[in-house]
Amino acid sequence: MDARRTGAFGFAVIALMASSVVANDGLNDGPNDGRGAFARPDTVPFPAGNPYSPAKARLGETLFFDPLLSRDNDRSCGSCHAPDMGFEDGRALGLAIGGGDLPRAVPTVLNSAWGEHFFWDGRATSLEEQALGPIQADLEMAQNLDDLVAELRAHAEYPARFAEAFPASPEITADTIAQALATFQRTVVSGVSPFDRWVEGQEDAISEDAKRGFAVFTGPGNCMSCHSGWAFSDFAFHDIGLPTTDRGRGAYLDMAELDHAFKTPTLRDLTARAPFMHDGSLPTLEAVVEHYGGAFVRRPTLSPDLADISLSTQDKADLVAFLRSLDADLPPPGFVPEIAGTPPPEATLDISQMDKAFNPAAVVIKAGQRVKFNNDDTRSHNIRLHAEALEFNSGIQEPGETVEIPFSTPGTYNVFCGVHPKMKLTVEVKSGEVK
């Protein structure tokens, strides 16, 4: 795997990685201490207007890391949203063109597929809308969109890549640039952490300190009233009492009641993402829990959810241990792209076979779904699967031919190519609803 995609904490781009699927069976019969509310989903949501395809996600990834998108061709999205720093930059405030500070810290793009509003003040309502912002912002990439479209159209490789990603409208436009970037960003999902294994019922996956910290988080710490769900965010806006002059959501909506309210960040992979908060003012997790322990400014806009928090010294140490257990140490499992507003995928999940590789290389599906192999390679392949519940041999599959395998029995299946056995696909078939 490309080193850029996998940081020290196991961040990876889920659709593109080759790894076996981590099972999370038994979730529903796990211990009844509230951990089930933080279980990882098996699907990643994509909007109906910009559905997932592997080619589009790959194109978006190339664009995300290409300095060509900036006026001076010297910085990419990835310069500020760096995978080895949790898709942030390690600085208190973002680095402006010319070396100064941006007004706010760089937020992560991890788990943004689940977000509804983007930027700290929520001024963009989709990742598609968001993407064109930094390209044109004077202090970020300072690029003229028409110039960028012209540069990409004249490029040696991009026209073919866009044609592959957008077969119905192959002409490069600002919209297709934004759609590719958004699709890639939705595949940037936190990897599997020790906490996830504990949620699945592996009792020794996290320390006793972290378990006590979880109890504080969901109990007297009241953290989960805002940091809820598997990504630990309600994706809503709150004033948590930082001594900031930035009006945040209040300025954007012109509502004094929302002054100093900022979007709740995801709490996964925090260690790589220090310093913290919209202004980068808290350097460590210890400083964050001190803040919540009472070091906040009491003003009319302060969220009422902070009023009753009371944390002992032990609680604070335990909270930090718990937050660290959310750092991924394994890549994310494969996923089913879920299109918003449409019923769960009944029929098929498409797999590419280009360049002697299955892409994606690991998927999670629901019993009853079919996996469709499109031979978009220049070579002949032979799709095979040998399992107790299912034997399959496609015979020779010529370029251009498709092969479908229906999976009706839950379990983990290893599909390979009889001609090129290094081509491997792990299919995890779950029973019941894939949520």
Ligand code: HEC
């Ligand atoms: C110069 C550094 C810099 C560059 C380059 C940059 N960003 Fe950002 N990005 C930021 C900052 C700072 C913010 C927060 C701004 C705010 O909230 O007012 C941000 C916010 C975001 C968000 C919102 C995340 C959230 O949860 O609200 C996304 C998504 C994003 N950027 C994607 C991109 C993409 C895509 C590119 C390339 C086209 C890019 N960024 C280039 C600094 C940068």
Ligand code: HEC
């Ligand atoms: C009222 C809602 C709310 C409550 C309750 C709350 N948080 Fe937060 N949390 C937020 C918001 C909003 C931010 C971002 C604030 C900002 O930058 O101005 C944040 C930021 C954080 C961050 C920094 C993340 C980053 O990416 O910079 C951590 C860590 C954190 N909270 C942990 C906790 C813990 C632990 C608790 C319980 C003791 C808690 N939070 C309680 C809303 C809340």
